[in-house]
Amino acid sequence: MTTTHGRPRRRPHLTARARLTLLYAGLFALSGAAVATVIMTLTFTPVTPDGTPSKVTELRKATAIPSGKPTPSLAELNRAEEQIRVKEAARRELRDRIVGSSVIAIGAMTLASAGLGWLMAGRVLRPVHVVSDTARRLSQRNLDQRIPVSGPHDEMRELAETFNSMLDRLETAFEAQRRFAANASHELRGPMTTSRTLVEVAAATPGASPDLGVLAGQLKQVLSRQDRIVEGLLALARSEHGTTTLQPVRLDLLARDALDRRAAELAERSISVRAELRAGTVSGDPTLLELLVDNLVRNAVRHNHSEGVVWVRTDGPTILVENTGDPVSDERLRELVEPFRRGRQDRVYGSGGAGLGLAIVDAVSRAHGGRFTLAPRPGGGVRALVTGPADISA
Structure with missing residues (x-):
């Protein structure tokens, strides 16, 4: 695999429809070439057995060796040679024309077979596209959808029935x-x-x-x-289980409420807040989104140094929460998204939280079609980013 600037370059990807089209066109081109070769061979192979002297050679031998029979004159020999040369020229011209016509015909029919193969492949793969489109639309809110099953009892119908059974x-x-x-x-x-x-x-x-x-x-x-x-x-x-209630929700207002609920703890530990809350409305479950934002803010405050800083920024469907704290490795950040993981402890002993906050944030973001990522903050602390699917107020 070749590389570009030290990064591997991916090979071009062909769809199943393109591969089937190339297969159809290639098989037709090979079949056409084979048929043309057979026709040329049968048409232009000499009929007389190998080693049989030609007519001109026979005439010249008869002239050179007296046998008592009438010998052909020189004019007859010349006429015979001229006829043979004319026939050979005609054969070569016919062969060249047949070869040229065969190449043109095979090329044109190969292109035509490629177009027909493209249409045929699309028709054959249509049930597969129906299955993939249905699977792409499915979520936990619309598992009642099914693939329409019709047509003969073939492999495609069996695929649709199997997929419906899985649903x-x-x-x-x-x-x-x-x-x-x-x-x-x-x-x-x-x-x-x-x-x-x-x-x-x-x-x-x-x-x-x-x-x-x-x-x-x-x-x-x-x-x-x-x-x-x-x-x-x-x-x-x-x-x-997914979201069953979809309502317009303001993430900036949820972030402001979460910070207000933590005001006493922030003041007690002398933690300063730097908030940049831009208005933005998303579609989702208000209760779950409130839980998401509250868990982000609570973790940023709880796992922070005294006299530390908490950064909260909202911008449309995106919310970013950062805090100061101890340096955290990437491996540990991946573990923090698992249930019952909290700070440096693996279980929930002590007076801390339940160890479910970030797991809930990850589940809620995925239920709304968003993405939750954790990254270590330079100098210590964590950078938590949640990106939603869309800003419906834009």
Whole structure:
């Protein structure tokens, strides 16, 4: 593979339709050349066996060797030679014309076969394009779409039926996940709410010992942490299932609200904020997008130095959040997008978050057709960038 400026240069890519067209045209050209060769060989091969003397040679031998028979005169010999030369010239001219005509005819028919092959290949590959177009349009919101199946029972129809069967299984699986998320939300929140209520009632009981109050406070912290984990898992599952609600959402307003909610923590740790919030409206789920922006800002504040800086910039469908902090390697950044990864810890022990923030950001961005990227910031810290599909206010 050749290179350009040290970078590998890709070989030209031919589509299946182009390859089939070239195959049709090549086979026709080879067949035409073979037929023309056979015709030329059969037409211009001498009929007399090899070694048979020509008429002129026979006449000259008869003249040179007296045999008592009438010998041809010199004029007859000359006429015979002239006739042979005329016939040979006619044969050469006919051969040249046939060769030229064959080349022109084969070339023209090869071009015609290439055009017909292009049309035929397009017709043969049309079901494949239908399958690929349907697969490209599919998302978790429209898994009910199917490929229309018609025509004879051939390989193309079998491909469409197999793809439809796969869509049936996918739709069933996603529906089961949606039901599980809804049931888990109901089943988990009820006992946790009951446990929190019992702890609060026990702590507020008249005459309760101080140890009981301390224990109740610790249990409330544990329950709050469990509640955050459950909410994060449900939000992650919901975002993985795609967006079912599409509304105009202002990312700059979401970023401003997220910064306002962190005002106390920012002031307590003397972290300064440099915000550049440009108006832009995108189409998406308001709840999920609010969760995305809040998680970005919260991570930038929580994993920051005291007296550090947080940069927040929105521009249409794009939001960029940067912070100061410890240097982070590229490998570690890839791990931070995985669930239950937080800072230098692999699990969620301690008083930090649930370790799901960046995983939720990645899932929400993908559910909206966007892209989430993390990069180390020069001097320490992280640069988080989310690009959406489009700015509907533009």
